[in-house]
Amino acid sequence: MRTTMPRIVPVPVLALVLVGATFTTPAQASAEAMSPGLLTAMSSAFGLTESQARLRLEKEERASVLAPRAETEAGTSFAGTWFDEKTNKLVVAVTDQAAAREVEATGADAVVVGRSANSMNAHKNRLDALSKTGAVPAAVASWRPDPRTGTVVVNVEAGKQTAEVASFLEKARSFGAITVNTEGVQQPQTFAAGTVGGDPYYTGNVRCSIGFSVHGGYVTAGHCGGNGAAVYGWDRSFQGNFAGSSFPGNDYAWVRTGGGWWTVPVVLGWGTVSDALVRGSWEAPVGTSVCRSGSTTHWHCGVVQGRNETVNYQQGAVYEMVGTSVCAEGGDSGGSFITGDQAQGVTSGGYGNCSSGGRTWFQPINEILRVYGLTLHTA
Template sequence: MSHKRIPKRKAAIAAGSVAALGAAALLLPHANASQDGAADNATPKTLKATDASDLASQLAGMLGDSFAGSYYDSAKQQLVVNVVGGANNNVVVQAKKAGAAVRQVDNSTAELKSAAQTLKTKATIPGTSWAIDPRTNKVLVTADSTVTGAKWNRLESTVQSLGSGMATLKKSAGTFKTFASGGDAIFSQAQGGTVRCSLGFNVTASDGSPAFLTAGHCGVAAKQWSDSQNGQPIATVDQATFPGNDFALVKYDDPATQAPSEVNAGNGQTVQITQAADATVGEQVFRMGSTTGLHNGTVTGLDATVNFQSETDPNGVDTVNGLIQTDVCAEAGDSGGSLFTQDGSAVGLTSGGSGDCTSGGETFFQPVTAALQATGATLGGGNGAGGQQAGGDQQAGGDQSATAAPGDQSGTGTQAPGDQSGTGTGAPGDQSGTGTGAPGDQSGTGTGAPGDQSGTGAADGSGLTQSH
């Protein structure tokens, strides 16, 4: 591939590639909003997840202190709003008339946030995370496999001190780590070897130049990035934040680069990204990554705090706040990759987590809306369609949500999202064609750049690449 100019067919790096998926594998049919009877009977409306998110924001303002979180019931396609006991009945009636299912709960948002602050003060331990779970009306605290002995006792006693019914503590079989590698693979040379990450979404920087978003820990690890291993750099980090947050804005070196606002879904199919949206607990999301391809799952928590073991200080902690927690799997090499919805909304950038795509686990994502706001970038690249502000209307050029729904190939069998069984296709981003190496196999690299979790991550099979 020439690195003097980005090929127009995919603008250097479309936001995420994946091996062959088969028919109807990526997007599900759009849910149709139905409001029949809602006004008269105050029954919950049937909503798409994005509409439910908008309604939740409105109700949060209307309910004030009575609001205790909300989540999307995907089975019923309804928004469920928590209201603390003793709330004004008129407020509850208003919420129901607005179309939400309302349930009474014990813990207020203020109480749950106070509990999270106590955890931050007393239990910021590497390998821990916590997020408010509106489905249980508790703080969900998770400890990975490294939290043992005195660390576990400290965490457990802190959770118990919060009081009965305030928090839930669970163990994760894996280890919390950053997943540097993602959509289409991007590469950079760093001390000891090659760092691999993933592109999240193409954007337009505030100065009008073409750029893309990826994970902040990738941007901190290396300054210049290529679209092929050992290739010439094609993009340079403009802004990078990690820890605290986890996003980076990387500008294409060629100002004439065409970078369409889309996710490459394989088989010549793309998903048009038309807007940025905030995640909603309970909604279905899709993740694209250069190591594991396409996988789907559910948002399980918002405003999550994750305490990664510091990669520069053996006794330190790299804490990242404000993340989206999901049960979507990810592995080394997926960092920075795209988290999006079936209707073309950009939601998150892969940060890190525990587990893998065999046993599952928790994965955390930097919200795209926060990254856009912080960097001043807008969704959409130099493809003539203009940019898209976070949470705004669709790009100029009209609604493209019905464009070539990936997987719609009548006459062929349907695979579940991410299911590549029986295809014989290597994982996207695998440079050797041999598949994923044994966990921790980083032979010959001697890498020590940020993101190196030796012994925990899966190598890409090349023997050269450090995956994040």
């Protein structure tokens, strides 16, 4: 059951917002100030002691703040970043030693790799162009640049190496180096669901989850409803209308609220943890812990596995997604992804479930705020 938020008046499953204003620095809120229960949830998800979880959260906050500066110092040599959970430090990949020295001067670790981010992104963009022509087999689940290997990782369903897939992979290799991964890969699907009980929002016969509060409404997934569609809250009272929506290509939307509903800078913990305050939207590097809140499976955690990933849904490809190891199920679409107190994005889709595990992607929050000119509601 939903906890903490009193139901005196219809209160939406909170969402977060951000937009071209100044962002709150994660370091301004230490692990000590995180919502009660977060350290316990982190300890359970990652097998850490409470002190180890606290240290990891503190280091992840510092890495998120350091990343933009380190990327700037790397210049055109920049190849990507990730958080190393063994050293608890930000790692920046570059293509030459001079850039590595500049990066290390910021306090980050540096590694020299063979391809820049621009090179890998150009490779990925050529694959994106193929997806727009319908030339990508359904067995190809997604693809993304990977700074650790200097390749574009192509995820393909195991046991489906058909002639069509082989042809696609041959084209992918002609654009540059790729790494083919089949381990645990399944065809991704969106996480909308038919109307069931819970604490969601509804549009038509679809149930989805609120992402983050913005001033004037909240953000969520685009596949949950089209422009102008009416939205109803957990109590089925009128909540507002979709003021903007995009899917496929993107998977984001925002709902302009009305009918007495207001916005709050909170993500529900569903009794697993205390409700989490939202203080900003600094982008978490690959390898950073991340947690998801949704109306079906509630609160689950994992790590950021990749950025700028293209997801090949049945309805069409969606670009610039972030892949995670967090599970999700039908009805969780649109829900919040958050690291500490920093909004990350809204749940799009994936595969698997929260019994056996799976993989889930989210649409980055800062992109949504920028596209619609929204401002994140922060504490």
